Amino acid sequence: MTETSRTSHATTLRPLNADELSTIVGEADAEQRTLALRGGRTHERFQNLGDPTDLELDLTGLDGIVDYSPVDLTLAVEAGVRLATVDQLLAEQGQRIALDVPHRGSATFGGTFACGLSGPRRLRYGALKDMVIGAEVINREGFTTKSGGMVVKNVSGYELARLHYGAHGAFGIVSRLNLKVLPTVESRAEVAATYTTAEAAAEAGAAVLVSTLDPAAVYIVRSAPGQWVLRAQIEGSLQFARVQLQAVGQSLGAPENVEYVGIGGYSTPDFDRVVELREADTLVARVSVPASRQAEALAALDALESATLLADMGSGLVYVRSKDIGPAVASLKALGWPTAYLALPGESADDVDVFGPMDEAGLAVLRRLKDQFDPQRMFNPGRFVAFL
Amino acid sequence: MTITTDQSTVVIDALRAVLGADYVVSDRAGLGVYELDASDEAITGIHRPLAAVLPETTEEVAEVARIAAEHDLPLLARGSGTGLAGGAIATQGGVMVVTTRMNRIVEVNLIDRYAVVQPGVVNLDLSTHLAPQGFYYAPDPSSQRACSIGGNLGNNSGGPHCLKYGVTNNHVLGLEVVLPGGEVCRFGGPSAENPGHDLTGLIVGSEATLGIITSATVRILPLPEEKGVLLATFESMETASRAVSATIADGILPSALEMMDKVTISAIEAGIGAGYPRDAEAVLLVELDGPTQTVGEERERVAEILSEHGAMTLSVAETAEEAELLWWGRKAAFGAMGRLAPNYHLTDTVVPRSKLPEAMQLVAEVASDYDLIIANVFHAGDGNLHPLILFDRKEPGIMERVLDASSVLMQHCIDLGGAISGEHGIGIEKNDALTLMYSDIDFGEMARVKRALDPRDLANPGKVFPSNFDRFGEPLD
Ligand SMILES: Cc1cc2nc3c(=O)[nH]c(=O)nc-3n(C[C@H](O)[C@H](O)[C@H](O)COP(=O)(O)OP(=O)(O)OC[C@H]3O[C@@H](n4cnc5c(N)ncnc54)[C@H](O)[C@@H]3O)c2cc1C
Ligand SMILES: Cc1cc2nc3c(=O)[nH]c(=O)nc-3n(C[C@H](O)[C@H](O)[C@H](O)COP(=O)(O)OP(=O)(O)OC[C@H]3O[C@@H](n4cnc5c(N)ncnc54)[C@H](O)[C@@H]3O)c2cc1C
Numbered sequence: 001m002t003e004t005s006r007t008s009h010a011t012t013l014r015p016l017n018a019d020e021l022s023t024i025v026g027e028a029d030a031e032q033r034t035l036a037l038r039g040g041r042t043h044e045r046f047q048n049l050g051d052p053t054d055l056e057l058d059l060t061g062l063d064g065i066v067d068y069s070p071v072d073l074t075l076a077v078e079a080g081v082r083l084a085t086v087d088q089l090l091a092e093q094g095q096r097i098a099l100d101v102p103h104r105g106s107a108t109f110g111g112t113f114a115c116g117l118s119g120p121r122r123l124r125y126g127a128l129k130d131m132v133i134g135a136e137v138i139n140r141e142g143f144t145t146k147s148g149g150m151v152v153k154n155v156s157g158y159e160l161a162r163l164h165y166g167a168h169g170a171f172g173i174v175s176r177l178n179l180k181v182l183p184t185v186e187s188r189a190e191v192a193a194t195y196t197t198a199e200a201a202a203e204a205g206a207a208v209l210v211s212t213l214d215p216a217a218v219y220i221v222r223s224a225p226g227q228w229v230l231r232a233q234i235e236g237s238l239q240f241a242r243v244q245l246q247a248v249g250q251s252l253g254a255p256e257n258v259e260y261v262g263i264g265g266y267s268t269p270d271f272d273r274v275v276e277l278r279e280a281d282t283l284v285a286r287v288s289v290p291a292s293r294q295a296e297a298l299a300a301l302d303a304l305e306s307a308t309l310l311a312d313m314g315s316g317l318v319y320v321r322s323k324d325i326g327p328a329v330a331s332l333k334a335l336g337w338p339t340a341y342l343a344l345p346g347e348s349a350d351d352v353d354v355f356g357p358m359d360e361a362g363l364a365v366l367r368r369l370k371d372q373f374d375p376q377r378m379f380n381p382g383r384f385v386a387f388l
Numbered sequence: 389m390t391i392t393t394d395q396s397t398v399v400i401d402a403l404r405a406v407l408g409a410d411y412v413v414s415d416r417a418g419l420g421v422y423e424l425d426a427s428d429e430a431i432t433g434i435h436r437p438l439a440a441v442l443p444e445t446t447e448e449v450a451e452v453a454r455i456a457a458e459h460d461l462p463l464l465a466r467g468s469g470t471g472l473a474g475g476a477i478a479t480q481g482g483v484m485v486v487t488t489r490m491n492r493i494v495e496v497n498l499i500d501r502y503a504v505v506q507p508g509v510v511n512l513d514l515s516t517h518l519a520p521q522g523f524y525y526a527p528d529p530s531s532q533r534a535c536s537i538g539g540n541l542g543n544n545s546g547g548p549h550c551l552k553y554g555v556t557n558n559h560v561l562g563l564e565v566v567l568p569g570g571e572v573c574r575f576g577g578p579s580a581e582n583p584g585h586d587l588t589g590l591i592v593g594s595e596a597t598l599g600i601i602t603s604a605t606v607r608i609l610p611l612p613e614e615k616g617v618l619l620a621t622f623e624s625m626e627t628a629s630r631a632v633s634a635t636i637a638d639g640i641l642p643s644a645l646e647m648m649d650k651v652t653i654s655a656i657e658a659g660i661g662a663g664y665p666r667d668a669e670a671v672l673l674v675e676l677d678g679p680t681q682t683v684g685e686e687r688e689r690v691a692e693i694l695s696e697h698g699a700m701t702l703s704v705a706e707t708a709e710e711a712e713l714l715w716w717g718r719k720a721a722f723g724a725m726g727r728l729a730p731n732y733h734l735t736d737t738v739v740p741r742s743k744l745p746e747a748m749q750l751v752a753e754v755a756s757d758y759d760l761i762i763a764n765v766f767h768a769g770d771g772n773l774h775p776l777i778l779f780d781r782k783e784p785g786i787m788e789r790v791l792d793a794s795s796v797l798m799q800h801c802i803d804l805g806g807a808i809s810g811e812h813g814i815g816i817e818k819n820d821a822l823t824l825m826y827s828d829i830d831f832g833e834m835a836r837v838k839r840a841l842d843p844r845d846l847a848n849p850g851k852v853f854p855s856n857f858d859r860f861g862e863p864l865d
Contacts, residue, residue: 073637151770153550157826157853160833166586209498290579316578317581366587
């Protein structure tokens with residue numbers, strides 16, 4: 001174990017394996033000490049401010065690949081493993097994990113799982129929770145607990161991994177994840193079409209979503225005032241990409257506006273730019289709006305002139321990024337769709353629950369779960385939903 | 389749970405006041421159909437609930453839950469009763485909520501790709517309803533003509549097409565749940581991510597031990613443009629198993645990859661005559677779906693792989709009718725077992741796909757060690773075995789031998805890195821076998837969930853958790 005820093009509020013501990021982590025948690029429990037959990041720190045702003053803690057736990061030392069069976073397309077990693085490490089390992093075997101996580105060199109699997117977010121290719125591949133086939137979690141007493149296994153299909157009691165997914169460590173520390181992986185694709189392609197109204201862009205996107213076309217992602221970005229770009233990303237064999245590219249292009253109509261980014265790839269710069277959370281003065285909001293209602297929502301948000309707007313049609317989510325905090329918050333409130341703040345700067349952040357509103361009876365259940373799993377409020381105190 | 393006649397009269401009257409007398413079943417004859425599910429009654433037994441009720445709305449379910457709680461009675465949920473693990477059986481009496489009348493498809497939204505359904509909707513009815521609009525609901529248990537979506541959610545059910553599309557839990561966006569005290573909670577919603585914390589995925593697969601699902605928002609998908617079906621025969625189960633591994637490892641993800649052994653083939657041929665070659669030791673059925681383009685490419689590639697891996701014969705369906713014909717035998721397999729023996733016991737286990745050849749050998753060894761006939765018909769693509777142990781219940785001492793063989797099979801699968809159930813659930817059939825996979829501490833974590841949602845242990849008590857769980861240091865209070 002290494003002690004990396006000592007600041008005025010916290011000592012940082014960096015366990016190097018699950019056993020060391022267990023010991024730290026067991027002792028913290030016995031001594032009633034509180035723990036702040038850190039992975040790659042790319043999403044530190046996506047949580048409530050919370051209370052100061054006695055210890056900071058840097059989980060990046062749990063960086064072992066536990067098991068990789070290319071023939072079974074299964075992989076087990078410790079929670080501190082970076083996404084880029086796995087990308088490289090899998091690529092050697094012609095495999096991959098289809099997650100749109102930015103900052104892959106920093107982001108860890110544990111942090112990614114604990115955040116429970118997901119990008120536009122979720123349409124085709126599902127979210128990280130759909131790829132997890134088993135998990136190990138260190139509970140409040142410091143014991144390693146497990147659910148699931150290394151097989152792709154498994155019913156064996158409660159799906160505890162689903163409790164911990166998106167829970168920001170509120171119910172325990174994820175120490176290991178077992179995943180299903182995919183073969184790499186031969187080619188990627190993208191069709192982009194520009195429209196003058198959000199409505200026209202959304203209509204074109206909807207036509208793709210109800211068709212037998214098979215895009216990996218469909219989303220809209222406002223590239224400039226009055227310019228709405230619909231992007232459809234395609235992944236598959238070269239032949240498949242060629243055929244889909246033509247077919248999607250045709251379905252988007254107005255051919256003079258269609259740009260074939262073409263075979264050979266696409267990148268997700270718009271998306272990565274919208275969800276970059278490391279700029280301290282910027283708000284990033286995620287609004288849950290089903291695709292069929294996104295045109296209305298975008299039209300209403302259009303007044304935020306300097307904001308970046310992105311609507312992930314395949315996931316039913318609209319993202320707003322802005323440095324004009326006050327007006328953005330006001331517009332989002334007026335919009336009325338359920339909103340979470342992935343990043344919210346300023347004083348207002350102190351008393352806003354960044355996770356957004358939750359069904360009252362559901363919240364009562366969540367509190368009871370927290371009482372069961374972490375009665376002393378040891379893990380990330382105050383940082384989770386409803387300041388739990 | 390023993391309750392006095394007076395008490396039961398009070399409870400039944402209260403239930404009638406909420407639902408009307410027609411929808412409260414409490415007489416011996418009427419309760420007959422609710423005493424069993426599709427599990428083996430020699431294992432799970434016959435148990436009569438105090439009453440079975442047929443509500444139509446969430447509010448009625450909540451009222452029923454309140455009445456049960458007030459009288460400290462177990463609260464059970466039952467869909468179509470096709471469960472194979474005894475999950476819907478009233479082992480401790482109580483009030484059984486039967487969802488048959490909660491069978492409305494409340495909303496369908498194609499652009500947003502979701503449907504809101506009540507739990508009693510029959511699985512196939514949803515896809516049938518969506519078909520004219522070019523959509524379907526992907527999870528398709530072989531029992532889909534009968535089983536309910538609520539039961540699918542309870543058991544986190546799978547099916548042949550879950551190889552490509554994932555099990556029930558991968559297709560649920562949101563739930564409405566009535567807790568044992570009668571509170572109504574909502575989790576998730578039509579979007580993929582929602583504010584707060586989403587407990588949808590934790591409730592799915594909890595076999596009604598945390599509450600009763602009264603509405604579900606499920607993901608629906610556009611029907612694939614094209615389907616391609618291939619059928620290959622092999623000279624042994626091992627070679628067929630290797631062909632399965634090779635197909636998956638090649639990067640092809642068929643929509644279904646099913647395997648049948650010689651015993652199964654002979655049952656099917658005796659039963660319906662699907663035209664499967666009787667001399668084959670193993671048959672593989674591969675289905676591909678997607679855009680016409682992809683299906684065409686993949687069909688060629690799969691044919692190549694199967695040939696390279698020792699396929700003796702290969703049939704490729706050219707039309708939808710031919711595809712249907714190739715599937716016909718697989719679909720009739722369970723029913724056809726009656727041709728070989730009066731009873732069968734199904735052990736639903738999983739192994740990593742690369743371990744299929746070893747697993748097949750072990751199944752054959754168990755059959756010979758216990759002097760039993762075991763048929764294999766299963767979801768090979770995800771390593772999900774379904775050894776069917778054939779027997780005649782009238783034979784003295786047979787049940788014990790069958791169950792012993794089944795336990796040994798489960799242990800073998802765990803030793804190969806697998807699990808004790810792929811899709812049929814735990815219920816009261818495998819709750820004790822769960823101890824083969826999990827420690828006391830793991831059960832302690834599950835108990836924390838149970839206590840948070842059902843502190844009085846009223847929701848489907850005695851299911852999932854091992855029967856000696858009280859001795860596990862963290863008893864359920
Ligand atoms: C809109 C958007 C799109 C994205 N796309 C995707 C995507 O497609 N798929 C996807 O899965 N993710 C996606 N991400 C999510 C994101 O990339 C991850 O959340 C990020 O990788 C966090 O990792 P980290 O190691 O930097 O975590 P950190 O910033 O260090 O920690 C984040 C949170 O997790 C907690 N935490 C960290 N490690 C653990 C642990 N081991 N156990 C318990 N709690 C822990 C921390 O306490 C903190 O609350 C996207 C993000 C955004 C904003
Ligand atoms: C011939 C045959 C083939 C089968 N093939 C498959 C297959 O391919 N794949 C597969 O996975 N299974 C299969 N099964 C098993 C069974 O059909 C599934 O488990 C199915 O999902 C059960 O649905 P049901 O409506 O019959 O549920 P039931 O048997 O009534 O209940 C099952 C469980 O769900 C709970 N439950 C029911 N309704 C609710 C609700 N509203 N809220 C919460 N919990 C609820 C019950 O309490 C019980 O624990 C098969 C069964 C048969 C007989």
